[in-house]
Amino acid sequence: MERIISLRVNKEDYKVMVRPGESLLDVLRNRLGMTGTKECCNEGDCGACTVIMGGRAVNACLVLAVEAEGEEILTVEGLARGSALHPLQEAFIKCGGFQCGFCTPGMLMSAKALLDENIDPTEDEIRRGISGNLCRCTGYVKIIDSIKEAASVMRQGESDE
Amino acid sequence: MKDFDFVRPKTLDDAVSLYKMAGQKASLLAGGTELINQIRSGKAQPDLVIDLKHIRDLDFLSMTPEGIRIGALYRTRDAELCGPLRDSRYNALSYASGTLGSPQVRNKATIVGNVCRASPSGDLIPPLIALGARAKIVGPGTSRSVTVEEVIVGPNRTILHPGEVVSELEISRMEDCTGCSYSKLSPRKSLDLAIVGVAVLLRTDPDSRCLDAKIVVGAVAPTAVRAKKAESILIGSKFTEATIEECSRAAAEVSRARDTSIRASAWYRKKMVEALVKRTIGLALEQIKEGKKRGRLWNV
Numbered sequence: 001m002e003r004i005i006s007l008r009v010n011k012e013d014y015k016v017m018v019r020p021g022e023s024l025l026d027v028l029r030n031r032l033g034m035t036g037t038k039e040c041c042n043e044g045d046c047g048a049c050t051v052i053m054g055g056r057a058v059n060a061c062l063v064l065a066v067e068a069e070g071e072e073i074l075t076v077e078g079l080a081r082g083s084a085l086h087p088l089q090e091a092f093i094k095c096g097g098f099q100c101g102f103c104t105p106g107m108l109m110s111a112k113a114l115l116d117e118n119i120d121p122t123e124d125e126i127r128r129g130i131s132g133n134l135c136r137c138t139g140y141v142k143i144i145d146s147i148k149e150a151a152s153v154m155r156q157g158e159s160d161e
Numbered sequence: 162m163k164d165f166d167f168v169r170p171k172t173l174d175d176a177v178s179l180y181k182m183a184g185q186k187a188s189l190l191a192g193g194t195e196l197i198n199q200i201r202s203g204k205a206q207p208d209l210v211i212d213l214k215h216i217r218d219l220d221f222l223s224m225t226p227e228g229i230r231i232g233a234l235y236r237t238r239d240a241e242l243c244g245p246l247r248d249s250r251y252n253a254l255s256y257a258s259g260t261l262g263s264p265q266v267r268n269k270a271t272i273v274g275n276v277c278r279a280s281p282s283g284d285l286i287p288p289l290i291a292l293g294a295r296a297k298i299v300g301p302g303t304s305r306s307v308t309v310e311e312v313i314v315g316p317n318r319t320i321l322h323p324g325e326v327v328s329e330l331e332i333s334r335m336e337d338c339t340g341c342s343y344s345k346l347s348p349r350k351s352l353d354l355a356i357v358g359v360a361v362l363l364r365t366d367p368d369s370r371c372l373d374a375k376i377v378v379g380a381v382a383p384t385a386v387r388a389k390k391a392e393s394i395l396i397g398s399k400f401t402e403a404t405i406e407e408c409s410r411a412a413a414e415v416s417r418a419r420d421t422s423i424r425a426s427a428w429y430r431k432k433m434v435e436a437l438v439k440r441t442i443g444l445a446l447e448q449i450k451e452g453k454k455r456g457r458l459w460n461v
Binding site: 001019020021023042043044045046047050056057058059061062063064066067110113128129131132133134 | 163164165166167190193194197198200201210212214238262263264265266268269350351352
């Protein structure tokens with residue numbers, strides 16, 4: 001029961017052969033080779049596989065690839081512009097927002113979805129924004145600092161334009 | 162994962178007839194946050210998955226002076242963030258939605274899906290029962306309206322037949338001097354199921370005497386349950402500390418939690434029902450005050 005579907009990932013269109021039972025996560029990692037999105041609990045409890053679909057942060061493990069057909073999907077690979085990292089990525093480096101790095105792609109995508117909605121979040125809003133992402137190293141404080149820093153840089157960028 | 166066919170009907174009629182034809186071998190997909198896990202674990206083995214998400218006119222929330230209607234595709238994240246809903250007398254639904262899963266889960270999970278999944282700890286079920294919500298059930302050439310309380314008959318079990326789709330939930334207008342609140346107890350603030358979930362709806366006369374009470378307790382029995390004895394203790398009384406204490410103790414009696422659960426002991430859950438009912442009565446009374454204060458500004 002394989003079928004060919006069109007997926008739009010990071011503004012590029014892909015034709016890919018999938019079984020209906022394959023998750024978006026499986027297809028991103030195994031069929032499209034985009035391993036930036038991490039596989040961890042595989043049941044929607046950890047947020048490591050967070051991607052943005054139709055403007056909303058979702059767990060790629062809880063999306064069937066066939067369900068994602070026709071949706072605009074953004075993964076961590078789509079954050080940078082060429083060699084220029086996204087302000088969130090820069091801020092995570094500057095503030096030490098990661099240690100082992102495994103939760104980072106998911107954190108970045110949750111943070112991106114948050115800042116897309118609200119460029120000036122309070123600390124509470126940031127905590128809530130990443131409440132679906134588990135990190136077992138940092139204790140979250142530096143992740144929150146990173147998101148604050150990125151928000152401030154992005155606001156600055158907006159006011160310069 | 163077992164293989165299955167996947168279809169995306171564009172109308173409710175098409176979904177109903179596809180579902181009717183495939184019968185028990187088909188599963189409906191709205192948010193999918195439960196179904197996909199069930200398929201992956203083998204608990205669900207459908208031959209056909211019917212994705213309802215392209216029946217676009219099911220994604221709505223309608224708020225009028227007559228009450229509110231929630232479409233089958235309306236997501237918990239939307240309810241959590243919807244300004245008019247948060248500002249309305251029905252805001253227990255926004256709050257309960259915001260306690261479910263995580264932002265990522267809420268971005269997919271629907272309110273109607275929470276009802277149809279019929280998990281004992283479903284966060285939307287107690288407030289919906291307290292608010293007297295009714296499910297509009299559309300089948301092949303049929304349509305019926307059943308209270309959420311009656312729709313759910315056991316863990317993961319509802320009265321729905323293959324071919325029947327809940328197209329929306331309807332809640333009649335909450336009268337003035339009525340407040341409804343939901344409280345959830347879980348070890349973590351996010352990504353966790355309720356150990357106990359309690360919804361309380363109260364209506365008072367101008368003298369603050371209780372005219373009506375609904376107390377619904379989730380996660381302590383195979384389904385969310387009404388604590389009817391506790392309700393009857395409140396009705397007709399003033400909200401004195403002694404009455405509230407007595408009511409909370411009576412509510413704890415509905416707990417049928419078992420010690421085999423890994424998430425909390427039966428004793429603890431029962432104690433927590435008592436504590437949460439007490440707390441939630443207070444919150445519902447606050448809601449009534451808030452409604453009086455805002456008068457016409459209390460959205461719809």
